[in-house]
Amino acid sequence: MKQLQDKVAVITGGNSGIGLAAAKLFAAEGAKVAITGRRRDVVDDAVREIGAAAIGIRGDVADPAHHHEVAEIVRDRFGGADIYMANAGVNTIRPSQHVSEAEYDAQFAVNARGTFFGVQAIAPVLRDGGSVILVGSLASDKVLDGHAVYAGTKAAIGAFARSWALEFKDRGIRVNMLSPGPTETAILEKLGVAPEDRGSFVDMMSGAIPLGRLGQPGELARAALFLASDASSFVTGINLRVDGGMALL
Numbered sequence: 001m002k003q004l005q006d007k008v009a010v011i012t013g014g015n016s017g018i019g020l021a022a023a024k025l026f027a028a029e030g031a032k033v034a035i036t037g038r039r040r041d042v043v044d045d046a047v048r049e050i051g052a053a054a055i056g057i058r059g060d061v062a063d064p065a066h067h068h069e070v071a072e073i074v075r076d077r078f079g080g081a082d083i084y085m086a087n088a089g090v091n092t093i094r095p096s097q098h099v100s101e102a103e104y105d106a107q108f109a110v111n112a113r114g115t116f117f118g119v120q121a122i123a124p125v126l127r128d129g130g131s132v133i134l135v136g137s138l139a140s141d142k143v144l145d146g147h148a149v150y151a152g153t154k155a156a157i158g159a160f161a162r163s164w165a166l167e168f169k170d171r172g173i174r175v176n177m178l179s180p181g182p183t184e185t186a187i188l189e190k191l192g193v194a195p196e197d198r199g200s201f202v203d204m205m206s207g208a209i210p211l212g213r214l215g216q217p218g219e220l221a222r223a224a225l226f227l228a229s230d231a232s233s234f235v236t237g238i239n240l241r242v243d244g245g246m247a248l249l
């Protein structure tokens with residue numbers, strides 16, 4: 001029996017990296033998957049990769065109207081959802097002294113506000129007994145250079161997860177945070193790591209991780225599957241770090 005047979009999963013930022021790996025794994029485990037993302041063509045490519053069970057919805061998680069559209073489409077198409085993975089996120093590394101108001105607002109708009117209003121909008125169509133997974137970051141536990149604002153957004157997500165674990169308990173909906181450490185996804189390029197510097201950057205980061213390497217998106221997807229499935233039926237309100245032990249150093 002597949003672990004997510006006949007379940008419906010919604011994954012924000014499901015066209016890339018950890019979100020795409022989770023979408024593919026959830027679909028392989030029997031779920032019908034709705035992914036969201038900003039770029040129509042990239043979302044369409046991802047839907048083809050995930051397979052017949054998937055649909056794609058284009059939009060910006062910083063816009064609450066987008067979340068209402070997602071909830072409406074999911075209700076019309078599938079009758080509701082069982083799993084909501086708030087995964088879309090951005091990171092701008094900058095010493096606090098040099099962070100502009102626009103950069104600050106942009107990170108909070110996507111990571112914190114996007115997560116908050118995404119869950120608020122999907123809650124009415126989330127079936128009782130469901131699972132909400134909020135993608136945080138190791139950065140909210142461990143001080144990393146230039147990450148103050150990003151860490152703040154992810155700390156907010158941790159607070160949301162703990163609050164919602166109690167707010168949703170009477171519906172049997174579990175809410176957990178999944179916190180990746182450095183993981184090999186497109187986020188590295190988006191941080192400004194040039195393709196020619198990727199190898200040395202990865203080597204440098206690997207030296208700071210007890211397991212001696214970066215995580216792979218599939219490893220995060222398997223942790224997300226644990227939180228999404230009945231394997232974690234007695235788990236709510238936790239922060240599951242998947243970071244190769246980096247928080248220990």
Ligand SMILES: NC(=O)c1ccc[n+]([C@@H]2O[C@H](COP(=O)([O-])OP(=O)(O)OC[C@H]3O[C@@H](n4cnc5c(N)ncnc54)[C@H](OP(=O)(O)O)[C@@H]3O)[C@@H](O)[C@H]2O)c1
Nearest residue numbers: 013016017018038060061087088089137182183185186187
């Ligand atoms: N990779 C890491 O080292 C790492 C470590 C800790 C935490 N995380 C967290 O893991 C999550 C996934 O990141 P990833 O590494 O898989 O990076 P990624 O490959 O860049 O994926 C991020 C996804 O979020 C989407 N997104 C960003 N802003 C959005 C917006 N305003 N509206 C809708 N979608 C938006 C992106 O869409 P586009 O493709 O259009 O940009 C993309 O699909 C993020 O929350 C990130 O903070 C990652």
